[in-house]
Amino acid sequence: QKEVEQNSGPLSVPEGAIASLNCTYSDRGSQSFFWYRQYSGKSPELIMFIYSNGDKEDGRFTAQLNKASQYVSLLIRDSQPSDSATYLCAVHSGGGADGLTFGKGTHLIIQP
Amino acid sequence: DAGVIQSPRHEVTEMGQEVTLRCKPISGHDYLFWYRQTMMRGLELLIYFNNNVPIDDSGMPEDRFSAKMPNASFSTLKIQPSEPRDSAVYFCASSFREARSPLHFGNGTRLTVT
Numbered sequence: 001q002k003e004v005e006q007n008s009g010p011l012s013v014p015e016g017a018i019a020s021l022n023c024t025y026s027d028r029g030s031q032s033f034f035w036y037r038q039y040s041g042k043s044p045e046l047i048m049f050i051y052s053n054g055d056k057e058d059g060r061f062t063a064q065l066n067k068a069s070q071y072v073s074l075l076i077r078d079s080q081p082s083d084s085a086t087y088l089c090a091v092h093s094g095g096g097a098d099g100l101t102f103g104k105g106t107h108l109i110i111q112p
Numbered sequence: 113d114a115g116v117i118q119s120p121r122h123e124v125t126e127m128g129q130e131v132t133l134r135c136k137p138i139s140g141h142d143y144l145f146w147y148r149q150t151m152m153r154g155l156e157l158l159i160y161f162n163n164n165v166p167i168d169d170s171g172m173p174e175d176r177f178s179a180k181m182p183n184a185s186f187s188t189l190k191i192q193p194s195e196p197r198d199s200a201v202y203f204c205a206s207s208f209r210e211a212r213s214p215l216h217f218g219n220g221t222r223l224t225v226t
Contacts (some may be wrong), residue, residue: 104154
């Protein structure tokens, strides 16, 4: 069974600091990795995606992928109170299975 | 682009009643997914379609659940009969061409079965 694991939190980070969110996955054949942000009562929205080992930066967000360790992370620099949300890690395993498998999410709180 | 449109936004029904959830994907997207979200289980994939054809329904919890996609712009998820444990937020999402493309989610339907 394909699993995606995240620490549920809450993760509390002071405003302006770096927030680090982590995710591990069980299927070594996984090919695509996504981070979604979900505000309370809202739908998930895409923040970042990454396909290759290494880092990918987009503004204040950096996604990091280590396929050997089956580990994905999301760094948020200069954290803002508006970043307070639940962050969902999602993995696409490929091999004919087209749906994304989601972790349960990490609840991030940015303290002003 | 209007995004993925779901209706209704909220549904409250009594146990045993039939519930129908509706979804209009983004025009041009050829993959459509139905997910269910609960606190306990997170986001679970129920079923997905490619070019209106159901590809994988292994996530559908039981025979009380059924889904259809009669054309490229409309899909339904039906629960008959509904039970209290079906209470959750149901999301429809669509994506373009490659299944590994990011999903675009609708606003969801919050279902409460009493």
